[in-house]
Amino acid sequence: xxxxxxxxxxxxxxxxxxxxxxxxxxxxxxxxxxxxxxxxxxxxxxxxxxxxxxxxxxxxxxxxxxxxxxxxxxxxxxxxxxxxxxxxxxxxxxxxxxxxxxxxxxxxxxxxxxxxxxxxxxxxxxxxxxxxxxxxxxxxxxxxxxxxxxxxxxxxxxxxxxxxxxxxxxxxxxxxxxxxxxxxxxxxxxxxxxxxxxxxxxxxxxxxxxxxxxxxxxxxxxxxxxxxxxxxxxxxxxxxxxxxxxxxxxxxxxxxxxxxxxxxxxxxxxxxxxxxxxxxxxxxxxxxxxxxxxxxxxxxxxxxxxxxxxxxxxxxxxxxxxxxxxxxxxxxxxxxxxxxxxxxxxxxxxxxxxxxxxxxxx
Amino acid sequence: xxxxxxxxxxxxxxxxxxxxxxxxxxxxxxxxxxxxxxxxxxxxxxxxxxxxxxxxxxxxxxxxxxxxxxxxxxxxxxxxxxxxxxxxxxxxxxxxxxxxxxxxxxxxxxxxxxxxxxxxxxxxxxxxxxxxxxxxxxxxxxxxxxxxxxxxxxxxxxxxxxxxxxxxxxxxxxxxxxxxxxxxxxxxxxxxxxxxxxxxxxxxxxxxxxxxxxxxxxxxxxxxxxxxxxxxxxxx
Ligand SMILES: Nc1ncnc2c1ncn2[C@@H]1O[C@H](COP(=O)(O)OP(=O)(O)OP(=O)(O)O)[C@@H](O)[C@H]1O
Ligand SMILES: [Mg+2]
Numbered sequence: 001x002x003x004x005x006x007x008x009x010x011x012x013x014x015x016x017x018x019x020x021x022x023x024x025x026x027x028x029x030x031x032x033x034x035x036x037x038x039x040x041x042x043x044x045x046x047x048x049x050x051x052x053x054x055x056x057x058x059x060x061x062x063x064x065x066x067x068x069x070x071x072x073x074x075x076x077x078x079x080x081x082x083x084x085x086x087x088x089x090x091x092x093x094x095x096x097x098x099x100x101x102x103x104x105x106x107x108x109x110x111x112x113x114x115x116x117x118x119x120x121x122x123x124x125x126x127x128x129x130x131x132x133x134x135x136x137x138x139x140x141x142x143x144x145x146x147x148x149x150x151x152x153x154x155x156x157x158x159x160x161x162x163x164x165x166x167x168x169x170x171x172x173x174x175x176x177x178x179x180x181x182x183x184x185x186x187x188x189x190x191x192x193x194x195x196x197x198x199x200x201x202x203x204x205x206x207x208x209x210x211x212x213x214x215x216x217x218x219x220x221x222x223x224x225x226x227x228x229x230x231x232x233x234x235x236x237x238x239x240x241x242x243x244x245x246x247x248x249x250x251x252x253x254x255x256x257x258x259x260x261x262x263x264x265x266x267x268x269x270x271x272x273x274x275x276x277x278x279x280x281x282x283x284x285x286x287x288x289x290x291x292x293x294x295x296x297x298x299x300x301x302x303x304x305x306x307x308x309x310x311x312x313x314x315x316x317x318x319x320x321x322x323x324x325x326x327x328x329x330x331x332x333x334x335x336x337x338x339x340x341x342x343x344x345x346x347x348x349x350x351x352x353x354x355x356x357x358x359x360x361x362x
Numbered sequence: 363x364x365x366x367x368x369x370x371x372x373x374x375x376x377x378x379x380x381x382x383x384x385x386x387x388x389x390x391x392x393x394x395x396x397x398x399x400x401x402x403x404x405x406x407x408x409x410x411x412x413x414x415x416x417x418x419x420x421x422x423x424x425x426x427x428x429x430x431x432x433x434x435x436x437x438x439x440x441x442x443x444x445x446x447x448x449x450x451x452x453x454x455x456x457x458x459x460x461x462x463x464x465x466x467x468x469x470x471x472x473x474x475x476x477x478x479x480x481x482x483x484x485x486x487x488x489x490x491x492x493x494x495x496x497x498x499x500x501x502x503x504x505x506x507x508x509x510x511x512x513x514x515x516x517x518x519x520x521x522x523x524x525x526x527x528x529x530x531x532x533x534x535x536x537x538x539x540x541x542x543x544x545x546x547x548x549x550x551x552x553x554x555x556x557x558x559x560x561x562x563x564x565x566x567x568x569x570x571x572x573x574x575x576x577x578x579x580x581x582x583x584x585x586x587x588x589x590x591x592x593x594x595x596x597x598x
Contacts, residue, residue, distance in 0.1 A: 196466070198463075199455065199463060202452065202454060203455060206496075207452055207453075208448070209450065210452065212435075213438075213444050213465050214464055214466055214511070214515075215410055215434055215439060216463070217433075217435050227404060238456075331507070332454055
């Protein structure tokens with residue numbers, strides 16, 4: 001087994017490798033593919049954060065689209081140039097102070113982080129009353145909250161410009177920034193999951209009463225998981241806003257949460273690496289499946305394009321996966337250096353462990 | 363000196379009046395047992411002591427502190443721990459992590475490590491299964507893990523709720539052997555048991571709970587030889 005230091009070195013090398021791949025992709029792949037890749041990275045952030053509350057802490061939240069909306073609008077309000085703001089809010093003026101300033105490109109990471117803060121604050125507001133209660137109150141409260149956010153986004157015109165949305169957000173979410181945020185998300189989340197806080201979260205998930213009897217302050221741990229999860233949802237929403245250059249209420253509809261739920265269940269609830277890999281694969285696959293919605297001609301047969309076919313194919317895949325991999329692709333396991341080394345590094349240790357190797361994490 | 367003093371304890375679950383004025387004492391260094399039929403309120407008494415159930419009347423004092431309405435994590439900190447009814451271990455954590463959760467509030471890492479060794483000496487089987495997920499242990503092993511986990515907080519008072527439930531006779535003996543060993547090392551024990559005979563045998567003092575009130579109490583051997591106790595709880 002590699003020790004901690006060697007693992008850190010391996011991780012650093014791996015991150016460097018990812019950036020090299022990102023650079024190659026950026027230079028050799030076309031704009032359309034790179035958009036999909038960036039979207040995939042943003043989904044990684046959202047899914048890994050969502051998995052923290054649903055999979056690791058075991059609290060069923062239905063709120064990520066609401067928290068993503070908070071982050072998205074925050075970044076839009078901070079980054080949109082002042083002239084563009086005057087142009088967008090032509091019916092009613094934008095509220096002060098956003099009306100009079102905007103951040104320049106070097107401050108984009110700050111804007112995204114503040115988007116995360118907006119998501120975290122949203123999570124705090126929903127979490128404090130609902131996480132004290134046992135049972136699925138969080139699901140109801142978060143669902144209600146994200147609906148309220150969408151209603152506000154539609155009606156709070158001096159802040160959100162209503163259903164028309166906000167257009168012309170500078171496109172600063174390039175592949176390097178998206179990758180950097182995704183890496184930060186994965187590293188922070190997996191370190192948290194492996195800390196004593198993370199173990200406490202998992203014990204709350206496994207048996208809340210027993211955890212309480214052990215003297216674990218369960219409310220505090222649930223709230224911590226939820227607020228961190230809200231932060232990453234806000235970050236993902238913020239990057240999304242800058243990638244698409246537009247935010248509108250429909251961008252953050254409930255189907256976003258639904259997609260994320262599919263991703264984390266497919267990946268294996270509780271597995272950070274599983275969520276990350278599945279999120280990326282899911283995004284690529286859902287783009288690749290676009291062809292099933294376009295008109296297809298097979299010999300003499302013309303099949304007209306059917307909108308929504310993708311979801312049908314997805315649902316079918318989901319059913320199949322749930323039949324054959326009931327606990328998701330990764331279960332609660334993690335892809336880790338221990339596994340890589342035991343699999344490839346040391347020939348006399350072959351056969352140690354099934355795929356993916358069970359590690360100390362769970 | 364009483365380590366734990368329970369006076370006129372009342373607990374309600376909604377409309378159900380589960381404890382109707384329970385009073386009991388656990389002297390330092392003693393093994394005290396609480397016996398009674400199903401639904402008598404034994405688990406509820408332990409839950410109230412450990413802060414998991416809210417007392418609606420009366421008082422609970424531990425080590426000179428009033429813990430009647432203290433939250434569970436403060437009570438654990440003061441030195442009370444419980445191995446709850448029905449094992450309740452963390453299925454997706456390893457045996458080792460389960461044990462470490464018992465020491466959650468402790469920061470004396472070196473001492474925790476020693477206690478980890480101590481617990482695995484008490485239950486050698488746990489050591490063989492250190493890296494295994496809790497949920498994959500057998501029922502008996504899970505029971506040992508639950509007791510071991512409760513010990514990891516190095517409690518002054520250990521509350522055990524039916525630690526021998528569902529165990530084969532051999533393992534029951536094993537658990538009781540460990541209990542007397544823990545007791546010899548200075549731990550005070552409040553033991554709830556269906557297996558009243560075995561419990562009264564190792565207990566210094568016993569309480570009989572019925573319908574939410576204490577109907578009888580006395581030295582372990584007194585209760586063991588009492589005619590009505592024998593008929594009602596020992597099945598003789
Ligand atoms: N959460 C609850 N809600 C409502 N009533 C409860 C609850 N827990 C226990 N009770 C009731 O309180 C009474 C005492 O229950 P308790 O679990 O303390 O009994 P017990 O002596 O431990 O029984 P057993 O030997 O079967 O474990 C019972 O009548 C039970 O139905
Ligand atoms: Mg009971």
